Amino acid sequence: MEGVKKKRKIAAGGEPQVSAKKQKTKAQPQKSTKKARRAIALDSLRWKTSKLPAMLDDAEGFYGLEEVDDVEVFRNADNTLEFRAADAKSDTASEAANDSADEFEGFDDEPAEKDEQPTTPAVEQSGAKREAKGKKDAKSDTKAESKPEKKADKKADKKAKTASPLVEDPQLESNVFGALADAGDMQDEADMSAWVSLGLSPQLLSSLAKLKFAKPTAIQAAAVPEVLAGHDVIGKASTGSGKTLAFAIPIVERWLDATEAEGETPPESKGPIALILSPTRELAHQISDHIKALCEGLPTSPFVCSVTGGLAVQKQQRQLTKADIVIATPGRLWEVLSGSPELMGKFKEIGFLVVDEADRLLTEGHFKEAEQLFNALDRYEAEENDEPVQDQTRRQTLVFSATFHKGLQQKLAGKGKYGLMNQQDSMEYLLKKLNFREEKPKFVDVNPVSQMAEGLKEGLVECGAMEKDLYLYNILLLYPNARSLIFTNSISAARRITPMLQNLNLTSYPLHSEMPQKARLRSIERFSSINGKASILVATDVAARGLDIPNVDLVIHYHVPRAADAYVHRSGRTARAQKTGLSILLCAPEEVVPTRRLISKVHSERKGAGKNHFVQTLDMDRKLASRIKPRVTLAKKIADSVLAKEKGSKDDDWMRKAAEELGVEYDSEEIENAGKWGGRGRVRKEKQKEARSMTKAELGALRGELKALLSQRVNTGVSEKYIATGLVDIDELLKGAKGEFLGRVDGLDIESL
Numbered sequence: 001m002e003g004v005k006k007k008r009k010i011a012a013g014g015e016p017q018v019s020a021k022k023q024k025t026k027a028q029p030q031k032s033t034k035k036a037r038r039a040i041a042l043d044s045l046r047w048k049t050s051k052l053p054a055m056l057d058d059a060e061g062f063y064g065l066e067e068v069d070d071v072e073v074f075r076n077a078d079n080t081l082e083f084r085a086a087d088a089k090s091d092t093a094s095e096a097a098n099d100s101a102d103e104f105e106g107f108d109d110e111p112a113e114k115d116e117q118p119t120t121p122a123v124e125q126s127g128a129k130r131e132a133k134g135k136k137d138a139k140s141d142t143k144a145e146s147k148p149e150k151k152a153d154k155k156a157d158k159k160a161k162t163a164s165p166l167v168e169d170p171q172l173e174s175n176v177f178g179a180l181a182d183a184g185d186m187q188d189e190a191d192m193s194a195w196v197s198l199g200l201s202p203q204l205l206s207s208l209a210k211l212k213f214a215k216p217t218a219i220q221a222a223a224v225p226e227v228l229a230g231h232d233v234i235g236k237a238s239t240g241s242g243k244t245l246a247f248a249i250p251i252v253e254r255w256l257d258a259t260e261a262e263g264e265t266p267p268e269s270k271g272p273i274a275l276i277l278s279p280t281r282e283l284a285h286q287i288s289d290h291i292k293a294l295c296e297g298l299p300t301s302p303f304v305c306s307v308t309g310g311l312a313v314q315k316q317q318r319q320l321t322k323a324d325i326v327i328a329t330p331g332r333l334w335e336v337l338s339g340s341p342e343l344m345g346k347f348k349e350i351g352f353l354v355v356d357e358a359d360r361l362l363t364e365g366h367f368k369e370a371e372q373l374f375n376a377l378d379r380y381e382a383e384e385n386d387e388p389v390q391d392q393t394r395r396q397t398l399v400f401s402a403t404f405h406k407g408l409q410q411k412l413a414g415k416g417k418y419g420l421m422n423q424q425d426s427m428e429y430l431l432k433k434l435n436f437r438e439e440k441p442k443f444v445d446v447n448p449v450s451q452m453a454e455g456l457k458e459g460l461v462e463c464g465a466m467e468k469d470l471y472l473y474n475i476l477l478l479y480p481n482a483r484s485l486i487f488t489n490s491i492s493a494a495r496r497i498t499p500m501l502q503n504l505n506l507t508s509y510p511l512h513s514e515m516p517q518k519a520r521l522r523s524i525e526r527f528s529s530i531n532g533k534a535s536i537l538v539a540t541d542v543a544a545r546g547l548d549i550p551n552v553d554l555v556i557h558y559h560v561p562r563a564a565d566a567y568v569h570r571s572g573r574t575a576r577a578q579k580t581g582l583s584i585l586l587c588a589p590e591e592v593v594p595t596r597r598l599i600s601k602v603h604s605e606r607k608g609a610g611k612n613h614f615v616q617t618l619d620m621d622r623k624l625a626s627r628i629k630p631r632v633t634l635a636k637k638i639a640d641s642v643l644a645k646e647k648g649s650k651d652d653d654w655m656r657k658a659a660e661e662l663g664v665e666y667d668s669e670e671i672e673n674a675g676k677w678g679g680r681g682r683v684r685k686e687k688q689k690e691a692r693s694m695t696k697a698e699l700g701a702l703r704g705e706l707k708a709l710l711s712q713r714v715n716t717g718v719s720e721k722y723i724a725t726g727l728v729d730i731d732e733l734l735k736g737a738k739g740e741f742l743g744r745v746d747g748l749d750i751e752s753l
């Protein structure tokens, strides 16, 4: 017995033409059934147009192939072939059916059972592939479809029971599933029908299936068609909602089109198709990885190149000569391009300019470098007087963020009064700088009401300014296995909190802009790779935007952020991609007013009993806090001492060098005493001096003390309420504790989110 599938050719758009293969078999006499199968005439079968993988689109001679499922080919003693219809039922059942001498009526596309599907894309696709391969030797075709085919068939049968490919466009569906089947085992399970209406190529659909992205997110569904239709787009969607692919998918699609049109990968002289600007290096690398992952499943991939510093300018210039998609921080790209008029010329021809996290990149303080770049990209030499002029751009401009300035948002949405807007503050002014191709770019806002991710819960802990370390530790203890991201407003706080938490046996890493690039990436990598136990990243706002670290459970704002958008982006590091997460603000009395303002801004569009309603005040167990206070105090003291010593030796180094250059004798004591400290800085300096003067033995003793404290159990699972009611024997409970921290904060529970 050989094969389950046959193919034939048809003339494009015409009636089926019986192939040599088929003519030969048609001449065979119809024999009586063997086992559960009956011999059948080939024309009575339901032939379907074969689905060819997109990469075979240009494989001449294979247009118009048809195929049929579930037919077995028997070779008779006289060497003739006979085709028998497979029966889904058991052999006995089939025999019974055969006995009743029912005429074969062909295969039915209707499922035998309610949710059963008749065809199996994986099998069809592999069949199509084989057909292409077997063009030279039609006879070997059936042999090639022996055992592996049966296996595939079984698998396909299994899949047919679960799949529900209800797609409106059958041609597209066939392409889609054809391509998916080609993508291997995983794709056997994939139903990609939700992507179909976006008009993507089978290659890209196959890649998306490999990423296991079964359906587009709201921003992808809304923005991709607009971009593919050639519009400039401003896209707004909450954090973690897939904005990267919303612009990356159409870019890669356009690259595929261009590559296909040229036959080969575009030559080096072509220049990049897209430039994506990111405000931070980490985000640029992440976008680059994201696009590479999307392209991994393609038959040929674009060259994706990130330009963020770290590599020599010449090396980056060389890389840029062959780049198809470039992701860059504006300052560095400007540095690289301004030294190469040839490269600059190529960048003037890009098809897409994407500004990710646009509101950040285009605001005061960050826009300067970007502005230089935009001006250069848009400047063309006028033919007549050789004066540089701003040309109407040919490229599409795509601008994405989770937060946009409210005035701009209203204007884009066609509401509000704009005349009163301060131009410098509004993004309108900045958007003008982007030189949109269309007078009115498409504004796609998929979360007009809330900027926050759906699965996010927000909480607030009120505590004294000097108690923040204590309550930070307290919260971390309540979530012993969480991946937590702590945001501070200053580099020095991030520097201090990290070793303090490490002293408390919590795995923590720092992240701030004064760290070398490699150390920054290493911190993110280590933080992301620890699974199953607490892992903490203490970061400044350098990590607030765009970073997509998987499974961050908890975001803690150690300091109340200075702006509402920072709060949105920081909190958006958790509850990404439909997941859940917590965001907790540590709020000191002097931060209450800015916090209120911030919350009412962030939740301004939401309906509810007051804006603050969306952020729950959390009552922490004061008794627990007092129990853990001694260890926090010690951990802090040790960290401060180590930091002061490090800082001291750095300052010493600097001063020694300065003294040497001036040709004077260096005496640190003298120099320090000569400095006139006053005001607020004096106390700090004195504290630093004290911490710095701690001897090794003193430090060792503190460490020993802390170690002893840390070895004691603290049960966080007993709330003050229980203690107050007196219904529970606390000592008994503490005895039963397994050395783990079991507490929870009422109303905020990671598991129950």
Ligand SMILES: Nc1ncnc2c1ncn2[C@@H]1O[C@H](COP(=O)(O)OP(=O)(O)OP(=O)(O)O)[C@@H](O)[C@H]1O
Pocket: 212, 213, 214, 215, 216, 217, 220, 237, 238, 239, 240, 241, 242, 243, 244, 245, 401, 402, 545, 546, 547, 548, 572, 573, 576, 577
């Ligand atoms: N269609 C999809 N289905 C499932 N997951 C997706 C899909 N598209 C993207 N993702 C995943 O969602 C996560 C968040 O995506 P992305 O980083 O693009 O979010 P974002 O909207 O840009 O967030 P931010 O505003 O914080 O920058 C990523 O891990 C990404 O792989």
